[in-house]
Amino acid sequence: MNLIDLSSMAMKDVWLIPLLPFLAFILILVTGVKLRKISSYISILGIFLAFVVSAGVLIGRLLSPEADPYQIFVNWITYKDATIQLGLLVDNLSAIMVFFITLVATLIQVYSIGYMDHEKDGGFARYFAYMSLFAASMLGLVLANNLFSLYICWELVGLSSYLLIGFWYQKKSAADAAKKAFVVTRFGDLGLLIGIVFLYFLTGTTNFIEVRDLLPTLGAVNVTIIALLIFSGAVGKSAQFPLHVWLPDAMEGPTPVSALIHAATMVAAGVYLVARTFPIFEAAPTAPIIVAYIGAVTALIAACMAVVQVDIKRVLAYSTISQLGYMMMALGAGAYIGAMAVSHGGASAGTQGYVAGTFHLVTHAFFKALLFLCAGSAIHAVMSNDMWGMGGLGKKMPVTGLTFLVGALAISGIPPFSGFFSKDEIIATMTSIPQHPILMIIAFLVVFMTAYYMFRAYYLTFCGEYRGEGAPHENPRVMTWPLVILAAITVVVGFVGMPGDANMFGNFLTAGGPHISEHVVSFTPMIISLILALAGISTAFAFYYKRPQENEALLKKRFSLLWTLFDKKFYMDDFWEWIVRNILFLAARVAEFIDNYFIDGVVNLTGYLIGAAGDRLRYEESGKVQQYALMIVIFLFVTGLGLLALSRFINIPNIPFGG
């Protein structure tokens, strides 16, 4: 039994990956909410076993990266030629995704044992049931081999996200936030569904591999429409402008949920979707640049809003939006380059952006989960989200402080940490499209702002004097160990994506496809971004290391206009509210009128008639057995005579049924 055998075994059992957490979900549901600790063990066991299988799968792909993708599927619905599959696809991309999702999910679930300790009996088990459901659907999503399967899991992920955001449903703000998340993402999902159906209509399949081969036959306009519709799904799920408004509110959920779902995995589903359907974007001439610009706008405005937040989780939420925008920007730019190359007759060349976006997705998952868990650790100790109620926690909670610092350095893009490498890839992609200098400028600007707001949060929370109440202390080991592990991963994971030809990540991801375009490692953008990051850190140090209150008041006064704009979230929430109040409500009133007086009238009349008929027929059942027999005799008599007469007039084999 060597490694190859083991990994090929894992590959055959890939269906276990989503199934195990799902079984855990069912088991917790069935055994009821009475089991307290045991429910968490069931859940963790499920996700951990899934992790083991995923590791086997990843090893299998690493050993033979150029092998054909492995698919298993059942024909779910078959009607004539049309078939809808339920199936799993393992290629290098999904192998990486399941590996890091199961890894992060395992760590976060372990952490949750400590964090959710205060929950009442029922809540504890419910939490773990939802977490398992989420894990199962997310794993199903990344492993799906066609867009229909993906869409099913996509909605399941949305559902579990809804359940977890509204986990503390007694709290009105939590319930509202859950509703908002569900409804806002629905806008995007609708587009996605239309796109899938449209694609199916044109090609007769939604299988990723078959679609890729059929793309050249579709025509540029169709592909562009499909690409944009698919992207609209990604906009909703990945909280891109203008549908980003739900993500900050989603922080009402428990912090580990924010870490797992609203930072590391679910919101990455949109980015993953774009990466998965990357060939479609490459084949569409104008769609990629729209993706890139939406990503850029998102990255910029979210970074702006992050600067003024007081709630530590909201800082992280906006930072997540901003980073997701960054990834979208990379994917869009990559697909744009690819599309340009294709239109000039060259082979697909968009791999750099593709690799950069995906790599940032992975590194971001680790360090953002780390940051959220650190924030959660601090919140759990202080019992408040407000950064002004923290401060000086670095001394009281050394592990949390240190690991948060690692995460903050990583996200700012300081060298040995992972964020540096992935960010550098993105910036390199941006610099390779001089036609769109704005993208590059935004990319650099966001680097500065990211460093600034992250260290603002760091200094406010972990440095200076403690401003809150009580005496916070370090959390139990079940919470700190996941932090340490994640921090360790954050430190080392960047090295798999060294720039240039030594980029193992890139080589692995694009193995078997067109080779990564030979790009020269240029040090200039790297150094510029490093300088900008350091500048951001220093600025934050200058303002917030000492006397933060006075300095912030000063900033507020000096930049009052911008500050208000950022603080009001660019009036995006108000914009949506205005639309809902004035346009949707008007439409609703008209619809209500028609519904009440016209449709309901018809419906009620029909209902009344049917009910009356039922009431009348009921009394045919008189209870007298001989009347029942009479009924049979009458039927015999009538059909007998009727058929006899019929057979006299029509030749029986010629009886038409109107065909």
Next chain:
Amino acid sequence: MIEFIYNCFNNCWNFFLDVGLVHYLILSALIFCIGIYGVITRRNAITVLMSLELMFNAVNINFIAFGRQLGTPVGQVFALFIIAVAAAEAAVGLAIIINIYRNFRGVDVDKVDLLKW
């Protein structure tokens, strides 16, 4: 005219003279209809049961007649089976009727109408 009446008379005479399959079928149909009539109109459960037996026996006549006509033993075998099953049916029926008598103090089928609507 006279010829027509003669023909009718002659046909009728021949009908009764030459007993064949059709006669048995008509006989059985008559008995079957009498059975149906009994089942629908009689009030006494025992009489209803007897009417049912009449229906079964009408079918027996059919089978025997067809069997004879076709020259296969299947008809007779079938009739034997029907006799056996009808006996079992009667036993079950009588048991149920006795139970009805105990519960309703009578065997009037018309009065057994608690379950309705």
Next chain:
Amino acid sequence: MLEKFIPISFELSVSVLAFLLLLLDIFGVRSKRVFAAVGIIGLILTLPLTNHMWGMHATLFGGAYVLDGMAVFFKVLFIFITLLIFLFSLDFLEKKFEFRGEYYSMLLFVCLGLMLAVSSADLLTLFISIELISLPLYLLAAFEKKNKASSEAGLKYFLLGAFASAIFLYGISMVYGTVGSTKFVDIITAAGKMNLYASPVMLLGIIGLLTGLGFKISASPFHMWSPDVFEGAPTPVAAFISVAPKAAGIAIIIRLFLLSMAAPQVQPVWVLILLLLSAMSMTIGNLTAIPQKDFKRMLAYSGIAQIGYVLLALAAATTLGIASAMFYMILYAFTNLGAFGVLMLVTRMNGSSSISEFAGLSKRAPALALMLLLSLLSLAGIPPLAGFVGKFYLFLAAFQHGGLLFKIMVLYAILNSVVSLYYYLGVLKVAYFDPPADEGTVRVPTSSGLALFLCGMTIVVLGILPPLSTWVVNITQSMGLSL
């Protein structure tokens, strides 16, 4: 030597089991649990026999008995139904009527009759097995001897059943007279040469046969016994009557009409009758179910309507029609038993079966309420439950026939399913929104809980994994049918 018995091994083992239970009764075993346990274990032990029979095509007893894919399919279904009824009865009998040992063995005899019926390839065998189904069921319906309603149900079931049997026999005699044989194989050849204009006797035969079978499946207008019998009979028996004879009846219609009388000389006749029965069943079933106050009566009418949908697919007389009807019978069995099972647990104590008993069930027993929800929504045909897929295939089969009449009927059937939502949701409204009359929680005993869990899983799994329905198509194709 033993191989010769393989095709009838199900029947052999079930009859041995039935006699064993009778013997237990004679030798003075008085514990119901022992009876039920022996029966359940015996039935489970017969299931592995399926392995030997799968894919087999055997004809025995001079062509009077046939074992093919469809027969095995229905036999396994009957074993499962009987097993579920045993599990339910175990808890239900505890509180109800004085126990007599023959209860379980009579259920097994019915099961034996059902198995023989789906394998019959001769009208004589068919008649005997139908009587074997009916006679114990008459007695089971009247099993609560001291209960007026139960004995009335027995009387009505018996009188009408015997009446329908006599008409069925009359039909058989007519078929025998026309064909000259009672074997299905002979009917197939004779049907191709028939001329109904010259000899209309066969018309009477077809009508008589369909009357007898229509009574078994409670198609309208032969349905009138079923609401009364369901209401009066003990609930497990009513549950059994509501699924098992119907499945057998559908199987017999498939074998006797769709497979043996497919020749165009006779086919239009029974297709017309089936369409008529289907239309009447859907209308009367759905409309009359609405004002019902009693849950068992409502389920009886709902069952009549469901049979209407199945007959519509059968009237199309295609392989898809057969496959979809078979698939529908599985899910109908499990779904209906699920609904009856919930009723049994809720009303175990007081014997009433009024819909108002469900008031506040979601608070008294959330699991039972969920089960009720699953079964009723499945009956109503709501995705993603099994009922939706089943109905979809039924309507598809009818629609593919292509005739205008069929298209109109499909439309009508869809409208009917909309109407049916009204009464299914009415029950769910009571269960979920009405305040409970009785605050106590409902205890769910292990055996019933297990049975309900099985039903619920089947409803959900068949609903989201319709590859199983392709599996049914494979069975029909293995029988050499590809239309």
